[in-house]
Amino acid sequence: MMVSCWAILDVGGDLPKAVNCFRVDRACLPIIFAGLLFYLPAVLAQDAYLDALADEAAHLEDGPSDTAARDLGGMPKGLDMAGFEDAMKKKFFGSYLFYSKLSDEQKQLAYETYRQDNDIEPIRKKIMDLFSGN
Known part of the structure; x- marks a missing residue:
């Protein structure tokens, strides 16, 4: 035997309209209620x-x-290529890992970016652009 769920909708006319929402076999009702009984304590426990x-x-x-906020600052000015790499490794290790994967020509381009501006953000952007092939 099937059990139907009906909803009463107000459609703006004189009489509301009844709509069949879904039909469930009567044998499934105990399973549905048991599921709800297990679900309710979980919801209350979570609350x-x-x-x-x-x-x-x-x-x-x-x-x-x-504790003071960590000031990243920039790279020290006037470093040679070896000093630049050492400072990157000590202060910005994540960026250094990407830098270390670059070819010698790409490393030189990243170093030139440092020489123009010792701020770390343009250097990081250049390293990532070179690493990703842009």
């Missing part, structure tokens, strides 16, 4: 967990940090 997190967060203070 309790979120409430506990909110309570913990309420006790935290958002004050000034006792």
Whole structure:
């Protein structure tokens, strides 16, 4: 035997219209209700967990940090190619890893970018452009 779910819709006329939403075999109803019974505690537990997190967060203070912000700054000026590579390796290791994969000609182009402007961002952009083949 099939069980139908009906919804009453107000279509703006004089009489509301009933619409059949879905049909379910009666044998499936216990499975559906059992699923809902297992789902409900999980939802309530999650809500309790979120409430506990909110309570913990309420006790935290958002004050000034006792550690200074890391100033990346730029590369030191006037380095030769070996000094440039050493400074990259020490201060910007992630960028250095990409730089180390470049050919000698590409490394020279990255070094020329450094000589024009010792700011790290244009140097990083140049390294990534060279690495990706642009």
